[in-house]
Amino acid sequence: MAQTTELTDNAAETKATTTPRPRKVPRIVVLGGGSVGLYSARRLRQRLGKREAAIVVIDPRPYMTYAPFLPEVAAGSISDRDVVAPHNRALKGIDTLMGRVTQIRHNDRTVEVTPEIGEPYEITYDHLIVGLGSVSRVLPIPGLAENAIGFKNVEEAVAVRNHVLDRIIVAASTWDKDLRQRLLTFTFVGGGFAGCEAIAEIEDMAKSAIKQYPTIEPGDLRFVMIEGSNRILPELTEEMAQYALEEMQKRGIEFHLSTFLSSCEDGHVVTSTGVEFDTDTIVWTAGVKAHPVIGESDLPTDKMGRVTTNTKLQVIDAEGTVIPDAYAAGDCAAVPDVHGGINGFCVPNAQHAVRQAKLLGDNLASVLRSGELKEYSHKNLGTVASLGLHKGVAILFGSIKLRGFFAWCAHRGYHLYAMPTISRRLRITTGWVSVYLMRRELVPLGPLHDPRAEFRAAAIPPKPKQEQASSLPDEAKAH
Numbered sequence: 089m090a091q092t093t094e095l096t097d098n099a100a101e102t103k104a105t106t107t108p109r110p111r112k113v114p115r116i117v118v119l120g121g122g123s124v125g126l127y128s129a130r131r132l133r134q135r136l137g138k139r140e141a142a143i144v145v146i147d148p149r150p151y152m153t154y155a156p157f158l159p160e161v162a163a164g165s166i167s168d169r170d171v172v173a174p175h176n177r178a179l180k181g182i183d184t185l186m187g188r189v190t191q192i193r194h195n196d197r198t199v200e201v202t203p204e205i206g207e208p209y210e211i212t213y214d215h216l217i218v219g220l221g222s223v224s225r226v227l228p229i230p231g232l233a234e235n236a237i238g239f240k241n242v243e244e245a246v247a248v249r250n251h252v253l254d255r256i257i258v259a260a261s262t263w264d265k266d267l268r269q270r271l272l273t274f275t276f277v278g279g280g281f282a283g284c285e286a287i288a289e290i291e292d293m294a295k296s297a298i299k300q301y302p303t304i305e306p307g308d309l310r311f312v313m314i315e316g317s318n319r320i321l322p323e324l325t326e327e328m329a330q331y332a333l334e335e336m337q338k339r340g341i342e343f344h345l346s347t348f349l350s351s352c353e354d355g356h357v358v359t360s361t362g363v364e365f366d367t368d369t370i371v372w373t374a375g376v377k378a379h380p381v382i383g384e385s386d387l388p389t390d391k392m393g394r395v396t397t398n399t400k401l402q403v404i405d406a407e408g409t410v411i412p413d414a415y416a417a418g419d420c421a422a423v424p425d426v427h428g429g430i431n432g433f434c435v436p437n438a439q440h441a442v443r444q445a446k447l448l449g450d451n452l453a454s455v456l457r458s459g460e461l462k463e464y465s466h467k468n469l470g471t472v473a474s475l476g477l478h479k480g481v482a483i484l485f486g487s488i489k490l491r492g493f494f495a496w497c498a499h500r501g502y503h504l505y506a507m508p509t510i511s512r513r514l515r516i517t518t519g520w521v522s523v524y525l526m527r528r529e530l531v532p533l534g535p536l537h538d539p540r541a542e543f544r545a546a547a548i549p550p551k552p553k554q555e556q557a558s559s560l561p562d563e564a565k566a567h
């Protein structure tokens with residue numbers, strides 16, 4: 089049974105109690121410290137003094153991740169630490185709680201938080217902001233959960249990078265032809281933005297990495313993209329998506345369009361079109377869905393499990409009635425797009441999430457001061473994608489089409505500008521300069537993901553000599 093926890097109005101200090109104290113100032117609880125959580129909390133703090141509202145951000149991670157740079161993290165062009173904004177520095181004057189929100193009971197104005205260590209507890213609030221984002225949409229495909237990895241967060245991007253570099257180095261010392269082919273086959277499922285940027289960046293990195301291993305030829309690498317629809321990059325026009333497709337095909341990346349992954353048990357891929365091959369790497373980028381805790385809550389949701397809102401970012405029910413004290417934005421929310429969007433709703437991207445978050449902060453501050461609420465209206469600035477070092481594709485302001493180097497510059501420039509905190513922008517720029525001057529670092533740090541392995545092995549008591557001898561084959565014993 090979860091305990092009810094009361095926060096002090098101004099500090100992150102918590103203490104367990106069963107009867108909540110009356111609060112001196114209203115408490116705003118922000119679920120998720122990603123794009124929506126970070127920007128809405130910061131805006132609220134700018135607008136409201138500490139005597140006007142206490143703000144609490146809850147997230148299992150102590151940092152916000154700028155996801156558009158994840159493909160570059162996986163490719164080693166940006167350091168993992170530089171794409172995250174630590175909450176303790178970015179959220180000055182705001183309380184943070186580290187833990188997973190596991191229940192939302194808005195009728196009771198209560199959320200349950202499950203910390204990494206310890207019992208779940210509950211906290212109460214006066215106003216709620218839901219910014220839980222999305223999770224990978226993992227389908228019940230045989231072998232998928234056991235063998236694939238997502239590409240949604242910095243941990244996954246770093247793991248993919250280390251895994252790919254590790255497979256290259258292992259393959260370089262392997263003479264078994266089939267094993268080598270399996271190790272050097274890298275499969276991506278889902279040709280949207282995340283998938284295409286990831287495969288293009290990682291293929292580019294892999295080609296650079298194999299220069300260090302004379303036993304591996306560029307033709308030994310096999311990169312495969314499996315995509316269910318008949319085109320990639322639906323966010324771009326057909327013409328620009330076709331350019332991106334041809335650019336990647338020229339580099340040898342294999343595309344299977346109108347094709348579904350049927351199974352991947354033990355790394356043996358079978359597609360709906362009958363293609364079969366063995367792979368040691370499956371990256372799943374075939375879409376996302378709203379955070380599942382929302383579907384289990386008493387907040388109204390649409391068919392896709394997103395919280396429904398009006399254009400003022402207030403949560404509304406199916407009849408359009410405002411649910412008091414609840415607000416939502418970003419990937420987990422169905423926010424109407426006055427400029428069209430997809431089926432009339434904003435597409436789930438950082439461009440919308442950040443702008444919605446700022447407006448949400450303004451609107452909630454207005455509610456607390458009995459002011460007017462504004463409507464969300466943002467016309468897409470454009471779409472930029474990186475396809476590896478010095479390669480890209482972009483459409484700016486609906487009509488300016490860029491290809492190759494200029495598109496890549498637009499991608500880097502836009503996302504650098506959008507990256508939160510000046511210190512992160514400086515770190516990323518410095519990193520790019522050092523990569524340019526000294527080449528990117530391509531050392532695999534696979535053991536990073538199981539640092540205790542060597543220690544565990546050292547702790548195993550040595551076998552007694554006699555046992556060692558009896559475990560040797562007969563011919564060896566004879567010598």
Ligand SMILES: Cc1cc2nc3c(=O)[nH]c(=O)nc-3n(C[C@H](O)[C@H](O)[C@H](O)COP(=O)(O)OP(=O)(O)OC[C@H]3O[C@@H](n4cnc5c(N)ncnc54)[C@H](O)[C@@H]3O)c2cc1C
Nearest residue numbers: 120122123124155156189221282418419436437438439441
């Ligand atoms: C690889 C990749 C590339 C992308 N490229 C682009 C791009 O080029 N351009 C673009 O505009 N958009 C891009 N996006 C999309 C963009 O990153 C998202 O749309 C945006 O981050 C959504 O913001 P959000 O606040 O809704 O969710 P997020 O930023 O994902 O934040 C959700 C937060 O909730 C936290 N959380 C999760 N579970 C819980 C829980 N149980 N309790 C509490 N907190 C929880 C998470 O830790 C996270 O901090 C990309 C996304 C990915 C994955």
